[in-house]
Amino acid sequence: MNLEYGTVLRILMPSITLVAISMQLVFTSFFAALLDIAAE
Protein backbone atom coordinates (compact mmCIF):
# COMPACT_ATOMS: atom_id res chain seq x y z
CA MET A 1 0.00 0.00 0.00
CA ASN A 2 1.01 3.61 -0.15
CA LEU A 3 3.52 4.65 2.45
CA GLU A 4 4.15 8.10 3.80
CA TYR A 5 7.43 8.76 1.95
CA GLY A 6 9.32 11.12 4.22
CA THR A 7 9.21 9.21 7.50
CA VAL A 8 9.80 5.75 6.11
CA LEU A 9 12.55 6.75 3.72
CA ARG A 10 14.36 8.58 6.49
CA ILE A 11 14.69 5.24 8.30
CA LEU A 12 14.88 2.93 5.29
CA MET A 13 17.78 4.65 3.54
CA PRO A 14 20.27 4.52 6.43
CA SER A 15 19.10 1.00 7.30
CA ILE A 16 19.66 -0.33 3.81
CA THR A 17 22.97 1.49 3.67
CA LEU A 18 24.04 -0.23 6.89
CA VAL A 19 23.03 -3.60 5.50
CA ALA A 20 25.00 -2.90 2.32
CA ILE A 21 28.03 -1.76 4.32
CA SER A 22 27.88 -4.86 6.49
CA MET A 23 27.76 -7.11 3.42
CA GLN A 24 30.65 -5.27 1.85
CA LEU A 25 32.62 -5.66 5.07
CA VAL A 26 32.01 -9.40 5.02
CA PHE A 27 33.08 -9.73 1.41
CA THR A 28 36.11 -7.49 1.93
CA SER A 29 37.22 -9.39 5.03
CA PHE A 30 37.13 -12.70 3.21
CA PHE A 31 38.87 -11.17 0.24
CA ALA A 32 41.65 -9.83 2.47
CA ALA A 33 41.98 -13.26 4.13
CA LEU A 34 42.28 -14.88 0.72
CA LEU A 35 45.04 -12.50 -0.29
CA ASP A 36 46.72 -13.23 3.02
CA ILE A 37 46.70 -16.96 2.38
CA ALA A 38 47.93 -16.50 -1.19
CA ALA A 39 50.78 -14.31 0.00
CA GLU A 40 52.12 -16.95 2.40
Added chain:
Amino acid sequence: MSVTDARVLETVKPAMLTRDEKDAGEIELTILMPCLNEAETLGICISKAQDYLARSKVHGEVLVADNGSTDGSVKIAEGTLARVMHVPIRGYGSALRHGIEAARGRFVVMGDADDSYDFSNLDAFVAELRAGNDLVMGNRFRGGIAKGAMPPLHRYFGNPALSWIGRVLFSMNVGDFYCGLRAFRKDAIRSLGLVSPGMELALEMVIRSGIAGLKITEVPTTLLPDGRSRPPHLRTWKDGWRSLRLFLLFSPGWLFLYPGLTLLTVGLGMALLLQLGPISMAPNLKLDLHTLLVCCMATIVGLQSVSFAVIARSYATVRGFLPRSDRLEKILGFLKLERLLVVALIVGIIGFAGTMWCLIRWSDVSFGHLEYGTVLRILMPSTTLVAISMQLVFTSFFAALLEIAAE
Protein backbone atom coordinates in the same frame (compact mmCIF):
# COMPACT_ATOMS: atom_id res chain seq x y z
CA MET B 1 58.49 -19.67 6.40
CA SER B 2 59.45 -22.50 4.14
CA VAL B 3 60.55 -25.82 5.38
CA THR B 4 64.06 -25.27 4.19
CA ASP B 5 64.21 -21.99 6.08
CA ALA B 6 63.10 -23.55 9.29
CA ARG B 7 65.62 -24.76 11.76
CA VAL B 8 64.53 -28.35 11.91
CA LEU B 9 66.60 -30.59 14.05
CA GLU B 10 66.52 -34.28 13.52
CA THR B 11 67.51 -37.24 15.58
CA VAL B 12 68.22 -40.36 13.59
CA LYS B 13 68.53 -43.72 15.18
CA PRO B 14 71.83 -45.38 14.31
CA ALA B 15 70.07 -48.67 13.75
CA MET B 16 67.93 -47.10 11.01
CA LEU B 17 70.58 -44.80 9.69
CA THR B 18 72.58 -47.58 8.17
CA ARG B 19 69.69 -49.04 6.31
CA ASP B 20 68.08 -45.73 5.41
CA GLU B 21 71.24 -44.31 4.02
CA LYS B 22 71.76 -47.38 1.92
CA ASP B 23 68.42 -47.25 0.27
CA ALA B 24 66.69 -44.07 1.33
CA GLY B 25 65.00 -43.83 -2.06
CA GLU B 26 63.49 -47.28 -1.71
CA ILE B 27 61.52 -46.69 1.45
CA GLU B 28 57.90 -47.17 0.55
CA LEU B 29 56.08 -45.88 3.58
CA THR B 30 56.60 -43.24 6.23
CA ILE B 31 54.21 -43.37 9.17
CA LEU B 32 54.16 -39.77 10.33
CA MET B 33 52.98 -38.70 13.77
CA PRO B 34 52.80 -35.01 14.68
CA CYS B 35 53.34 -34.73 18.39
CA LEU B 36 52.78 -32.13 21.08
CA ASN B 37 52.89 -33.49 24.62
CA GLU B 38 51.67 -36.99 23.86
CA ALA B 39 53.88 -38.83 26.36
CA GLU B 40 50.96 -40.91 27.58
CA THR B 41 50.22 -42.44 24.19
CA LEU B 42 53.16 -41.85 21.84
CA GLY B 43 55.00 -45.01 22.84
CA ILE B 44 52.06 -47.31 22.13
CA CYS B 45 51.39 -45.57 18.78
CA ILE B 46 55.00 -46.03 17.66
CA SER B 47 54.91 -49.62 18.82
CA LYS B 48 51.73 -50.34 16.84
CA ALA B 49 53.14 -48.65 13.74
CA GLN B 50 56.38 -50.63 13.92
CA ASP B 51 54.46 -53.83 14.50
CA TYR B 52 52.50 -53.06 11.34
CA LEU B 53 55.66 -52.49 9.30
CA ALA B 54 57.13 -55.75 10.59
CA ARG B 55 53.97 -57.75 10.00
CA SER B 56 53.12 -56.37 6.57
CA LYS B 57 56.73 -56.50 5.33
CA VAL B 58 56.31 -52.96 4.06
CA HIS B 59 59.68 -51.24 3.91
CA GLY B 60 59.03 -48.18 5.99
CA GLU B 61 59.90 -45.88 8.83
CA VAL B 62 58.13 -44.20 11.71
CA LEU B 63 58.69 -40.45 11.91
CA VAL B 64 57.71 -38.33 14.89
CA ALA B 65 57.46 -34.59 14.15
CA ASP B 66 57.68 -33.08 17.60
CA ASN B 67 56.30 -29.60 18.01
CA GLY B 68 57.98 -28.60 21.25
CA SER B 69 56.76 -31.21 23.72
CA THR B 70 57.72 -30.63 27.33
CA ASP B 71 56.34 -33.80 28.82
CA GLY B 72 59.05 -36.24 27.82
CA SER B 73 57.49 -37.28 24.51
CA VAL B 74 60.79 -36.80 22.70
CA LYS B 75 62.64 -39.02 25.13
CA ILE B 76 60.03 -41.72 24.69
CA ALA B 77 60.28 -41.53 20.89
CA GLU B 78 64.06 -41.55 21.03
CA GLY B 79 63.89 -44.71 23.04
CA THR B 80 62.31 -46.49 20.08
CA LEU B 81 63.39 -47.09 16.50
CA ALA B 82 61.39 -44.11 15.32
CA ARG B 83 63.05 -41.15 13.68
CA VAL B 84 62.42 -37.93 15.58
CA MET B 85 62.47 -34.44 14.17
CA HIS B 86 62.04 -31.24 16.13
CA VAL B 87 59.83 -28.65 14.48
CA PRO B 88 60.34 -25.28 16.21
CA ILE B 89 57.47 -23.56 14.40
CA ARG B 90 54.38 -24.23 16.48
CA GLY B 91 51.15 -25.58 15.03
CA TYR B 92 49.68 -28.89 13.92
CA GLY B 93 49.99 -27.87 10.29
CA SER B 94 53.55 -26.76 10.70
CA ALA B 95 54.52 -30.09 12.31
CA LEU B 96 52.84 -31.99 9.50
CA ARG B 97 54.34 -29.93 6.69
CA HIS B 98 57.84 -30.37 8.07
CA GLY B 99 57.17 -34.03 8.64
CA ILE B 100 56.02 -34.49 5.05
CA GLU B 101 59.11 -32.71 3.76
CA ALA B 102 61.36 -34.92 5.87
CA ALA B 103 59.56 -38.17 5.09
CA ARG B 104 61.70 -40.67 3.22
CA GLY B 105 58.89 -42.89 2.09
CA ARG B 106 57.19 -42.68 -1.29
CA PHE B 107 53.92 -42.93 0.58
CA VAL B 108 53.04 -41.26 3.87
CA VAL B 109 50.45 -42.32 6.42
CA MET B 110 49.75 -39.60 8.94
CA GLY B 111 47.82 -39.92 12.16
CA ASP B 112 47.50 -38.33 15.59
CA ALA B 113 49.69 -39.85 18.27
CA ASP B 114 46.89 -40.02 20.84
CA ASP B 115 46.12 -43.74 20.33
CA SER B 116 42.69 -43.03 18.88
CA TYR B 117 43.68 -44.44 15.47
CA ASP B 118 44.81 -47.97 14.85
CA PHE B 119 48.33 -47.80 13.44
CA SER B 120 48.56 -51.57 13.48
CA ASN B 121 46.07 -51.91 10.64
CA LEU B 122 47.08 -49.79 7.66
CA ASP B 123 46.72 -52.43 4.94
CA ALA B 124 43.75 -50.76 3.25
CA PHE B 125 45.57 -47.43 3.02
CA VAL B 126 48.70 -48.95 1.50
CA ALA B 127 46.65 -51.06 -0.91
CA GLU B 128 44.79 -48.00 -2.23
CA LEU B 129 48.03 -46.06 -2.66
CA ARG B 130 49.58 -48.96 -4.52
CA ALA B 131 46.47 -49.04 -6.69
CA GLY B 132 47.32 -45.54 -7.89
CA ASN B 133 45.40 -43.22 -5.61
CA ASP B 134 47.07 -40.02 -4.50
CA LEU B 135 45.15 -39.45 -1.29
CA VAL B 136 43.39 -42.08 0.81
CA MET B 137 41.13 -40.66 3.48
CA GLY B 138 40.01 -42.66 6.48
CA ASN B 139 36.27 -42.61 7.07
CA ARG B 140 35.37 -43.09 10.71
CA PHE B 141 31.65 -43.04 10.05
CA ARG B 142 32.00 -46.12 7.86
CA GLY B 143 34.59 -47.84 10.03
CA GLY B 144 33.07 -47.24 13.43
CA ILE B 145 33.37 -44.70 16.20
CA ALA B 146 33.66 -46.23 19.65
CA LYS B 147 31.55 -44.88 22.47
CA GLY B 148 33.13 -41.77 23.96
CA ALA B 149 35.63 -41.40 21.12
CA MET B 150 33.98 -38.31 19.66
CA PRO B 151 31.70 -35.75 21.37
CA PRO B 152 28.08 -36.11 20.17
CA LEU B 153 28.11 -32.53 18.90
CA HIS B 154 31.01 -33.34 16.58
CA ARG B 155 29.74 -36.78 15.63
CA TYR B 156 26.14 -35.96 14.78
CA PHE B 157 26.34 -32.30 13.79
CA GLY B 158 29.70 -30.59 13.31
CA ASN B 159 31.58 -33.19 11.33
CA PRO B 160 28.69 -34.36 9.08
CA ALA B 161 27.53 -30.79 8.44
CA LEU B 162 30.96 -29.42 7.58
CA SER B 163 31.81 -32.51 5.51
CA TRP B 164 28.56 -32.01 3.60
CA ILE B 165 29.46 -28.37 2.94
CA GLY B 166 32.86 -29.53 1.72
CA ARG B 167 31.28 -32.05 -0.64
CA VAL B 168 28.92 -29.44 -2.06
CA LEU B 169 31.51 -26.70 -2.43
CA PHE B 170 34.21 -28.85 -3.99
CA SER B 171 32.19 -31.64 -5.61
CA MET B 172 34.19 -34.27 -3.77
CA ASN B 173 33.07 -37.66 -2.58
CA VAL B 174 34.70 -37.57 0.85
CA GLY B 175 32.57 -38.57 3.79
CA ASP B 176 34.85 -37.55 6.64
CA PHE B 177 36.88 -34.43 5.87
CA TYR B 178 38.32 -34.35 9.36
CA CYS B 179 39.69 -37.85 9.70
CA GLY B 180 43.21 -37.53 11.10
CA LEU B 181 44.28 -40.90 9.73
CA ARG B 182 45.00 -40.64 6.03
CA ALA B 183 47.60 -41.71 3.53
CA PHE B 184 48.99 -40.05 0.45
CA ARG B 185 51.63 -40.09 -2.22
CA LYS B 186 54.26 -37.75 -0.87
CA ASP B 187 55.16 -36.06 -4.15
CA ALA B 188 51.52 -35.36 -4.97
CA ILE B 189 50.85 -33.62 -1.66
CA ARG B 190 54.14 -31.77 -1.66
CA SER B 191 53.35 -30.38 -5.09
CA LEU B 192 50.29 -28.66 -3.65
CA GLY B 193 52.45 -26.31 -1.57
CA LEU B 194 50.23 -26.42 1.49
CA VAL B 195 50.50 -23.33 3.67
CA SER B 196 48.25 -23.62 6.73
CA PRO B 197 50.25 -23.56 9.96
CA GLY B 198 47.44 -24.79 12.20
CA MET B 199 44.73 -27.42 12.30
CA GLU B 200 43.39 -26.20 8.96
CA LEU B 201 46.18 -28.02 7.16
CA ALA B 202 44.30 -31.30 7.30
CA LEU B 203 41.35 -29.64 5.56
CA GLU B 204 43.52 -27.69 3.15
CA MET B 205 45.09 -30.98 2.09
CA VAL B 206 41.73 -32.50 1.16
CA ILE B 207 40.36 -29.37 -0.50
CA ARG B 208 43.41 -28.64 -2.58
CA SER B 209 43.84 -32.26 -3.54
CA GLY B 210 40.30 -32.14 -4.89
CA ILE B 211 40.84 -28.84 -6.68
CA ALA B 212 44.10 -30.08 -8.19
CA GLY B 213 42.34 -33.17 -9.51
CA LEU B 214 44.32 -35.72 -7.49
CA LYS B 215 42.87 -39.22 -7.25
CA ILE B 216 41.13 -39.44 -3.89
CA THR B 217 39.47 -42.40 -2.29
CA GLU B 218 38.51 -43.37 1.22
CA VAL B 219 38.65 -46.48 3.36
CA PRO B 220 36.77 -47.30 6.54
CA THR B 221 38.74 -46.75 9.70
CA THR B 222 37.97 -46.91 13.38
CA LEU B 223 38.16 -44.28 16.06
CA LEU B 224 38.77 -45.20 19.69
CA PRO B 225 38.72 -42.94 22.72
CA ASP B 226 42.13 -41.32 22.95
CA GLY B 227 44.43 -42.61 25.63
CA ARG B 228 45.52 -39.35 27.17
CA SER B 229 44.27 -37.80 30.38
CA ARG B 230 44.50 -34.17 29.29
CA PRO B 231 41.74 -32.53 27.19
CA PRO B 232 42.23 -32.53 23.39
CA HIS B 233 43.69 -29.52 21.57
CA LEU B 234 40.48 -29.20 19.51
CA ARG B 235 38.12 -26.30 20.35
CA THR B 236 34.65 -26.99 19.04
CA TRP B 237 33.28 -23.63 17.91
CA LYS B 238 36.52 -21.82 17.19
CA ASP B 239 37.92 -24.65 15.08
CA GLY B 240 34.53 -25.21 13.44
CA TRP B 241 34.50 -21.60 12.32
CA ARG B 242 38.11 -21.85 11.10
CA SER B 243 37.04 -24.83 9.00
CA LEU B 244 34.08 -23.04 7.49
CA ARG B 245 36.23 -20.02 6.77
CA LEU B 246 38.77 -22.16 4.94
CA PHE B 247 36.04 -23.83 2.89
CA LEU B 248 34.79 -20.46 1.74
CA LEU B 249 38.21 -19.03 1.07
CA PHE B 250 38.99 -21.83 -1.33
CA SER B 251 35.67 -21.43 -3.06
CA PRO B 252 35.41 -17.92 -4.55
CA GLY B 253 32.38 -19.09 -6.50
CA TRP B 254 30.28 -19.82 -3.43
CA LEU B 255 31.81 -17.02 -1.41
CA PHE B 256 31.53 -14.17 -3.90
CA LEU B 257 30.15 -15.12 -7.28
CA TYR B 258 26.84 -16.86 -6.58
CA PRO B 259 25.65 -14.43 -3.84
CA GLY B 260 26.88 -11.52 -5.96
CA LEU B 261 25.17 -12.69 -9.13
CA THR B 262 21.93 -13.28 -7.22
CA LEU B 263 21.98 -9.79 -5.72
CA LEU B 264 22.98 -8.21 -9.03
CA THR B 265 20.39 -10.02 -11.12
CA VAL B 266 17.47 -9.57 -8.74
CA GLY B 267 18.46 -6.01 -7.81
CA LEU B 268 19.06 -4.80 -11.33
CA GLY B 269 16.06 -6.60 -12.81
CA MET B 270 13.64 -5.29 -10.20
CA ALA B 271 15.14 -1.80 -10.37
CA LEU B 272 14.61 -1.68 -14.13
CA LEU B 273 10.99 -2.79 -13.73
CA LEU B 274 10.33 -0.30 -10.95
CA GLN B 275 11.85 2.42 -13.09
CA LEU B 276 8.78 2.13 -15.28
CA GLY B 277 6.41 2.64 -12.35
CA PRO B 278 4.93 0.91 -9.30
CA ILE B 279 4.29 -2.84 -9.55
CA SER B 280 1.12 -4.34 -8.04
CA MET B 281 1.88 -7.87 -6.83
CA ALA B 282 -1.51 -8.35 -5.12
CA PRO B 283 -4.47 -6.14 -4.20
CA ASN B 284 -2.71 -5.13 -0.98
CA LEU B 285 0.88 -5.41 -2.12
CA LYS B 286 2.40 -2.70 -4.23
CA LEU B 287 6.13 -2.34 -4.83
CA ASP B 288 7.36 1.16 -5.39
CA LEU B 289 10.16 3.51 -4.42
CA HIS B 290 11.11 1.80 -1.18
CA THR B 291 11.65 -1.44 -3.04
CA LEU B 292 13.58 0.48 -5.68
CA LEU B 293 15.92 1.74 -2.97
CA VAL B 294 16.56 -1.81 -1.74
CA CYS B 295 17.16 -2.97 -5.32
CA CYS B 296 19.67 -0.19 -5.96
CA MET B 297 21.66 -1.19 -2.90
CA ALA B 298 21.48 -4.85 -3.90
CA THR B 299 22.86 -3.94 -7.31
CA ILE B 300 25.81 -2.06 -5.86
CA VAL B 301 26.72 -4.81 -3.39
CA GLY B 302 26.12 -7.52 -5.98
CA LEU B 303 28.43 -5.89 -8.48
CA GLN B 304 31.10 -5.48 -5.82
CA SER B 305 30.82 -9.13 -4.90
CA VAL B 306 31.06 -10.27 -8.53
CA SER B 307 34.13 -8.05 -8.95
CA PHE B 308 35.72 -9.72 -5.93
CA ALA B 309 34.89 -13.12 -7.39
CA VAL B 310 36.72 -12.36 -10.62
CA ILE B 311 39.74 -10.83 -8.88
CA ALA B 312 39.94 -13.55 -6.22
CA ARG B 313 39.66 -16.34 -8.78
CA SER B 314 42.27 -14.74 -10.97
CA TYR B 315 44.68 -14.15 -8.08
CA ALA B 316 44.19 -17.66 -6.71
CA THR B 317 44.94 -19.06 -10.17
CA VAL B 318 48.12 -17.02 -10.51
CA ARG B 319 49.23 -18.17 -7.06
CA GLY B 320 48.53 -21.78 -7.93
CA PHE B 321 45.62 -22.36 -5.53
CA LEU B 322 43.02 -22.90 -8.18
CA PRO B 323 43.34 -24.39 -11.66
CA ARG B 324 43.29 -22.27 -14.79
CA SER B 325 39.95 -21.77 -16.50
CA ASP B 326 39.49 -20.95 -20.18
CA ARG B 327 36.27 -19.11 -19.44
CA LEU B 328 38.00 -16.98 -16.83
CA GLU B 329 40.86 -16.26 -19.20
CA LYS B 330 38.37 -15.04 -21.79
CA ILE B 331 36.58 -12.82 -19.26
CA LEU B 332 39.86 -11.39 -18.02
CA GLY B 333 41.00 -10.87 -21.58
CA PHE B 334 37.94 -8.70 -22.10
CA LEU B 335 38.08 -6.88 -18.77
CA LYS B 336 41.17 -4.79 -19.39
CA LEU B 337 41.78 -1.73 -17.24
CA GLU B 338 41.27 0.77 -20.04
CA ARG B 339 38.11 -0.92 -21.29
CA LEU B 340 36.62 -0.97 -17.79
CA LEU B 341 37.48 2.69 -17.32
CA VAL B 342 35.58 3.55 -20.51
CA VAL B 343 32.55 1.56 -19.24
CA ALA B 344 32.83 3.32 -15.88
CA LEU B 345 32.97 6.68 -17.63
CA ILE B 346 29.82 5.97 -19.66
CA VAL B 347 27.94 4.69 -16.61
CA GLY B 348 29.12 7.67 -14.59
CA ILE B 349 28.00 10.17 -17.25
CA ILE B 350 24.50 8.64 -17.39
CA GLY B 351 24.25 8.70 -13.58
CA PHE B 352 25.55 12.25 -13.41
CA ALA B 353 23.07 13.40 -16.05
CA GLY B 354 20.19 11.87 -14.10
CA THR B 355 21.38 13.53 -10.91
CA MET B 356 21.64 16.86 -12.70
CA TRP B 357 18.10 16.45 -14.02
CA CYS B 358 16.90 16.05 -10.42
CA LEU B 359 18.87 19.11 -9.38
CA ILE B 360 17.22 21.13 -12.12
CA ARG B 361 13.79 19.95 -10.98
CA TRP B 362 14.71 21.04 -7.47
CA SER B 363 15.83 24.44 -8.70
CA ASP B 364 12.49 24.75 -10.50
CA VAL B 365 10.84 24.89 -7.09
CA SER B 366 13.51 27.27 -5.80
CA PHE B 367 15.15 24.42 -3.83
CA GLY B 368 12.00 24.01 -1.79
CA HIS B 369 9.68 21.03 -1.32
CA LEU B 370 9.93 18.36 -4.06
CA GLU B 371 7.33 15.90 -5.23
CA TYR B 372 9.00 12.71 -4.00
CA GLY B 373 7.72 10.10 -6.41
CA THR B 374 8.94 11.47 -9.73
CA VAL B 375 12.30 12.80 -8.59
CA LEU B 376 13.27 9.77 -6.46
CA ARG B 377 12.49 7.40 -9.31
CA ILE B 378 15.25 9.13 -11.27
CA LEU B 379 17.56 10.14 -8.42
CA MET B 380 18.00 6.67 -6.88
CA PRO B 381 19.07 4.86 -10.07
CA SER B 382 21.21 7.84 -11.06
CA THR B 383 23.18 7.94 -7.82
CA THR B 384 23.44 4.16 -8.02
CA LEU B 385 25.03 4.47 -11.46
CA VAL B 386 27.46 7.07 -10.14
CA ALA B 387 28.37 4.72 -7.27
CA ILE B 388 28.78 1.80 -9.67
CA SER B 389 30.97 3.90 -11.92
CA MET B 390 33.23 4.82 -9.01
CA GLN B 391 33.36 1.21 -7.84
CA LEU B 392 34.35 0.09 -11.32
CA VAL B 393 37.20 2.61 -11.40
CA PHE B 394 38.51 1.61 -7.96
CA THR B 395 38.11 -2.11 -8.59
CA SER B 396 39.80 -1.92 -11.99
CA PHE B 397 42.84 -0.18 -10.59
CA PHE B 398 42.90 -2.58 -7.64
CA ALA B 399 42.81 -5.57 -9.98
CA ALA B 400 45.59 -4.08 -12.09
CA LEU B 401 47.64 -3.56 -8.94
CA LEU B 402 47.21 -7.19 -7.92
CA GLU B 403 48.11 -8.26 -11.43
CA ILE B 404 51.38 -6.35 -11.20
CA ALA B 405 52.06 -7.80 -7.74
CA ALA B 406 51.39 -11.32 -8.95
CA GLU B 407 53.76 -11.11 -11.92
